[in-house]
Amino acid sequence: MAEQGDADGAVRVGGSYDFTAPAEVVFGVLTDPDRISRWLPRGMNTETASRDEVRVRVGAQVHPYGVKVVTDHLELQWHSLDSTGLHGTAQVDDAPAGGSVVRAEVVVPAGLADDQQVRELLAETMVHLQRDVSDNFNAG
Structure with a gap:
């Protein structure tokens, strides 16, 4: 996961996460208000x-939180x-063999949270998203 500071001290935490489901399925789960929890x-x-x-x-x-869904780019x-x-942001792209990759980034203002905690929360979020996508994809 990448991490860099901005001029105002904000930290960007991000990474790429592989999924076995097609990008459209992952994006559908990611943007479904009933599935967020x-x-x-x-x-x-x-x-x-x-x-x-x-x-x-x-x-x-x-x-x-305000949310903007950019369907044409599979971006949240x-x-x-x-x-x-x-x-x-989170952007979903196609990957080889019918899978996809989510590129996620969180920008945390200076002093708001511990960088390690933000990395752990992002990783946990992606594990939960992978599980929910797998449950959704395999159920169909």
């Missing part, structure tokens, strides 16, 4: 979700609607 890290759940906004509950706190963009400035 399945692939979020443990302790995070959606309180409400639509294609444009997601409200994520972490303990007693609720964080609103999100950004916090509160003052945290947290944002990120």
Whole structure:
């Protein structure tokens, strides 16, 4: 996973994650508001979700996020609607043998969270997404 600092001290954490399902299937699971809680890290759940906004509950706190789905590029963009400035992207591309790859990046403003924790949460998210995609793909 790559990590670099921005001029304002923000850290970008990202990586590429392989999936055995086609890109369209992965993107469908990634952008389905009813499935978001399945692939979020443990302790995070959606309180409400639509294609444009997601409200994520972490303990007693609720964080609103704006969501933009760019279907033509199989890309999901999100950004916090509160003052945290947290944002990120996930793009799904075709890979050999009918699989796909998700390229994900999270941008964390300076001092908001420990870099290692963000890397671990992103990795956990991708493991959960891989599981949910596999369950969805194999069930069909």
